[in-house]
Amino acid sequence: MLLLSLLLTSLFHSSLYELLRVGRVKIFDVIQRFYILPWILKGLRVFYKSPTLFHAKFKLQSLPFTQSLPACIVVAVALIFSHKRFSSTMAATPVTVNPPSIEVPAAAGNCSLELTNSAAEVRYCFKVKSTDNAHYRVKPVFGFVEAGGAGQLEVTRLAGPPSNDDRLEILFLPVDADTPDPKAPFSAGTSPAFVLDVPLIAQ
Known part of the structure; x- marks a missing residue:
């Protein structure tokens, strides 16, 4: 024992x-x-x-x-x-997000997130989900991060009560270089290769 x-x-x-x-x-x-x-x-x-x-x-x-x-x-x-x-x-993921968390005024605000793909030969599509769709808007919701490249997300906070327990979930799937629609791979119900969580703090 x-x-x-x-x-x-x-x-x-x-x-x-x-x-x-x-x-x-x-x-x-x-x-x-x-x-x-x-x-x-x-x-x-x-x-x-x-x-x-x-x-x-x-x-x-x-x-x-x-x-x-x-x-x-x-x-x-x-x-x-x-x-x-x-x-x-x-565990290390090929795509990183910067900054790793978002702090915005509860009265309203916005922030940019940069997605960086360290994989030189793998292209990823992504889908962004939020635990609070009433007060947060993300653009784009679907997109690509090219091999060895970077992408950007714009997060907008609408006026509302303070909160520090919300987050964004960014789901990633590897795709072919000629895949035209980032939404299609997720429509098949395929589990993501990995997920990045971004805490949302509104004060």
């Missing part, structure tokens, strides 16, 4: 290290964007109440295995979930 506890702790630490290693991503943005903080806190809260861990740290009498097993299961699920979110999101 102690070995399981150590393995779970190691998994959490490796995920955290992976996050810290990616310098261009702000800790606050990641926590806010992927909602991993509640999972980690809940898991650790239960984990550090585990009798087995207390026994290992403070030499107290351990309770039976069956009483501490549920706590470890909860921690395992929480850490595996957060680790998958870290791995899938922090």
Whole structure:
């Protein structure tokens, strides 16, 4: 049981290290964007109440295995979930977005996003989705990022209440050089090759 506890702790630490290693991503943005903080806190809260861990740290009498097993299961699920979110999101993608997040006045404002394709031989089409279509407008919604090239998005915020929990989701698919319509590949229901999330903060 102690070995399981150590393995779970190691998994959490490796995920955290992976996050810290990616310098261009702000800790606050990641926590806010992927909602991993509640999972980690809940898991650790239960984990550090585990009798087995207390026994290992403070030499107290351990309770039976069956009483501490549920706590470890909860921690395992929480850490595996957060680790998958870290791995899938922090993995390098051929297209990057700059700036990585948008801050605009809640009263109204606009911002430009630049999409840069580092793949020298792969052309991508993209589709932009928003968690708040009532207060945000994006142009274009569909488009291409040429191989080794760049594209631009214009994001407009309409007047409304402050909000810091919205985001843009930019879906990407590789396409042939002669594909004329960026919308068509998404109409087939194909899963995107990767997705970039851009937090939207209106104050």
